[in-house]
Amino acid sequence: MSKPANRGLLITLFLGVLLAALDIAVLGPALPAIRAHYGIDDRTVAWAFNTFVFFNLLGVPVMTKLSDRHGRRLIYVMDVLLFAIGALIVAAAPSFAILLVGRALQGLGAAGIFPVAAAVVGDAFPKERRGQALGILGAVFGVAFIIGPILAGLLLLVDWRLIYVAYVPLAILVMLLGARQLPSSVSKERKPLDVRGLVLLGLVLVCLAYGINRLDVSQLATSLIDPRVWGSFLMVAIGLPVFIRLERTAVDPVVRPGLFSDRQVVIACALAAVAGLHESAFIFLPALAIEAFQVTTSVASFMLMPLVVSIVIASPVAGRVLDRVGSRPVVLVCQAILVAGIAILGWRGEDIEFFYLGTILLGTGLAGIMGPALSYILLAAANVAERGVSQGLITLFISVGQLIGGAGVGAVAASVPGGLGYRTGFLAVAVAGLVVWLAALALKKKAPKPAEAAA
Numbered sequence: 324m325s326k327p328a329n330r331g332l333l334i335t336l337f338l339g340v341l342l343a344a345l346d347i348a349v350l351g352p353a354l355p356a357i358r359a360h361y362g363i364d365d366r367t368v369a370w371a372f373n374t375f376v377f378f379n380l381l382g383v384p385v386m387t388k389l390s391d392r393h394g395r396r397l398i399y400v401m402d403v404l405l406f407a408i409g410a411l412i413v414a415a416a417p418s419f420a421i422l423l424v425g426r427a428l429q430g431l432g433a434a435g436i437f438p439v440a441a442a443v444v445g446d447a448f449p450k451e452r453r454g455q456a457l458g459i460l461g462a463v464f465g466v467a468f469i470i471g472p473i474l475a476g477l478l479l480l481v482d483w484r485l486i487y488v489a490y491v492p493l494a495i496l497v498m499l500l501g502a503r504q505l506p507s508s509v510s511k512e513r514k515p516l517d518v519r520g521l522v523l524l525g526l527v528l529v530c531l532a533y534g535i536n537r538l539d540v541s542q543l544a545t546s547l548i549d550p551r552v553w554g555s556f557l558m559v560a561i562g563l564p565v566f567i568r569l570e571r572t573a574v575d576p577v578v579r580p581g582l583f584s585d586r587q588v589v590i591a592c593a594l595a596a597v598a599g600l601h602e603s604a605f606i607f608l609p610a611l612a613i614e615a616f617q618v619t620t621s622v623a624s625f626m627l628m629p630l631v632v633s634i635v636i637a638s639p640v641a642g643r644v645l646d647r648v649g650s651r652p653v654v655l656v657c658q659a660i661l662v663a664g665i666a667i668l669g670w671r672g673e674d675i676e677f678f679y680l681g682t683i684l685l686g687t688g689l690a691g692i693m694g695p696a697l698s699y700i701l702l703a704a705a706n707v708a709e710r711g712v713s714q715g716l717i718t719l720f721i722s723v724g725q726l727i728g729g730a731g732v733g734a735v736a737a738s739v740p741g742g743l744g745y746r747t748g749f750l751a752v753a754v755a756g757l758v759v760w761l762a763a764l765a766l767k768k769k770a771p772k773p774a775e776a777a778a
Contacts (some may be wrong), residue, residue, distance in 0.1 A: 331449055333456055335500040336440040340405055340463045342493050343433040346375070346406075347464075348471025349486050356483035363747035374423045378430030380528040380722055384577050385521055386435025387442070387715035392516065392575075395443045395711070396505035399437055400498050404430030407494035414487040425487075438714035445702040445710045446506055451646050453702060457695035458642015465634030465690070468627075520577040523566045528719070530558040535726040550574040576713055582705065588713075590762055591700040592720045594654065597759045598692045599724020600752050601685065602669070603663055605630075607732055608682065611745040613675040627678055633686035650700045651766040653691055658763055661688025662756040669749035693721065700766075728752060 350372060358368040390398040409428030416422035437460070444456045478485040534555030537546070546552050556723045570576040582588055609623035618626070637761075645653050664684030671677035705713035732748035 329448060329452075329456075331500075332443070332504045333459060335497065335504045336443060336460060337463055338493065339399065339436050339497045339501065340440055340460055341467055342403065342406060342490065342497060343436040344467035345471050346429060346433065346525070348467045349475040350375075352472055352475040352479060353483050353486055356479055357419075357422070360483065361422070363419055367419070367601035370423060371426055372425040375430040375433075376722065376726070377529055377532050378427040380532050380719065381525045383429040383438065383715040383718050383722075384524050384528075384712070386431075387438045387711035388516075388521065388577055390435060390439045390442060390711035391709055394507040394508045395439055395446065396501060398711075399443070399505055400438045400501045402432045402435040402439065403494050403497050403501065404432070405429075406436070407491050408432075408507050410487040410490040410494070414484040430443025432699035434718070438718050440709055441698045441702070441714040441717075442710040443505060444698075444703075444765060450703075452701055454642040454645025455639070456642065457698045458639040458645070461642065461690060461693065461695050464693075465631050465636075465638065465686070468631045469635070490596075508608050515574055517570075517573045517575055517577050519569050520566060520569050520573055523562055524577055527559055527562040527566060530555045531560070531723065532726055532753045534559065535723075577714070579709060582709070582713065584626065585704045586765060587700050587704045587767060588716075590759075590766055591697050591704075592716060593759050593762055593763075594658065594692060595697050595717045596724040596727075597756050598661070598689060598697070599721040599726075600728035600755055601665055601724075602721070603725045603728025603732060604685065604749060604752060606663060607748070608668075611668070611672055612678065614745070615678070616675065621681040626678070627682060630682040630686035633683045634690045638692035638695065642695040643644045645695050645699050649768065650696055650703075651763075651768055654763050654766060655760065656702075657688045657691030657696060658756065658760045659688075660684050661692060662753050662760060664688055665749050665756065666753040669746045669753060672746050672749065695704050 345541070354368055354371065357371060358364070361368075386398055386402060406429050409425040409430075409432060412425030412428065413422050414425075416425060418497060440460060441457060444453055444460070448456050475486055478489065534552050537549065537551045537555070548716055567580060570578060570580050605627075608627055612618055612623040612626050616623075616626075641653055641657060661684070664681045664687070666681075667677055667684065668681035671679060701713040701717060702710060732745065732752065735751065737747035
């Protein structure tokens with residue numbers, strides 16, 4: 324594919340990922356208005372987020388597998404359409420229950436957008452340019468967090484439902500461009516779809532997400548005897564081995580078991596989970612700023628702008644470096660920066676200069692790890708027929724890390740007295756990040772080019 328065609332394809336992927344990323348950026352400002360509109364409490368309105376997360380987890384293995392079988396173009400356009408239909412349902416919902424139906428459809432649609440986009444990069448871009456393309460896609464999340472709150476603030480002056488109506492024109496544009504630009508990449512082998520594996524994996528993931536969501540680490544003993552918690556984890560403990568056994572005998576498995584025999588894949592999944600832990604710190608940084616500097620909620624949000632800008636800048640830079648030096652140096656450097664950032668926030672986060680330094684390092688490290696690096700590793704390890712599934716693994720492990728981090732840091736913040744709760748939680752995340760950095764030392768070095776090898 325020529326460079327101009329590649330450029331048009333990358334713009335299409337960029338806009339699609341932006342569509343999904345904006346939802347994360349605008350939900351926070353929209354939640355108070357949604358709560359007031361339906362007359363519900365904080366615990367109930369949280370399901371607007373939880374429903375999205377649950378169906379996102381459920382949708383990842385389904386959408387990525389379908390993209391490997393039926394083509395990137397069809398599934399990508401279908402995912403965007405699902406997301407847009409869900410947004411319209413949310414905007415028109417006469418009750419909160421109907422709103423949750425729309426959020427479920429949005430979660431299912433968003434589940435395939437980024438993994439399928441990353442798989443398209445593997446299909447359409449030569450290996451020496453994949454890092455650059457993945458870096459540009461990774462920067463989308465930073466862009467979303469810059470324009471999302473501003474857009475939400477303006478539309479909230481009129482009606483919160485306009486936020487979700489505004490998705491539709493962008494979704495239509497992405498579908499038109501996608502139908503024209505994306506390769507179909509339809510698999511020539513028509514093996515029977517592993518429906519049992521898809522259903523079982525979906526149930527395991529939903530049980531895992533629900534169990535973590537109901538866990539209260541500040542009252543761990545009480546939480547563990549809650550049937551909703553131990554019952555969910557029991558289902559995971561039973562379902563996961565059964566799923567693995569099914570996949571070993573399936574004609575066309577959802578996830579090829581041999582994929583995890585690759586050291587690169589195992590380390591990448593561990594890095595993804597810990598990156599999710601670090602990303603969960605985003606939720607608590609405004610609370611830390613309010614507690615430490617006695618600022619308002621709006622000022623605390625603006626204090627995260629350096630973090631967001633660092634993501635926008637660092638992600639494409641990391642992608643370019645990936646193409647030149649390979650994944651191992653980028654992962655080791657970015658993971659070290661990530662650990663340093665969260666450790667500084669835990670150590671001296673109450674000092675304004677250290678707060679900004681920590682957030683900038685946190686954004687820079689996450690940009691390199693979650694943006695191009697992990698996708699790059701999985702594209703290299705997976706064969707052509709499982710690129711979509713391999714990218715879905717990254718999303719799955721990041722989501723699990725986010726769920727664990729959100730529960731863990733929040734519990735530590737509630738249980739440690741004297742204003743040290745958030746900082747203590749951040750230090751615990753830093754320790755986990757350091758352990759995985761040591762594991763990342765086992766990543767393979769970049770293979771030399773033929774000329775270098777001959778020399």
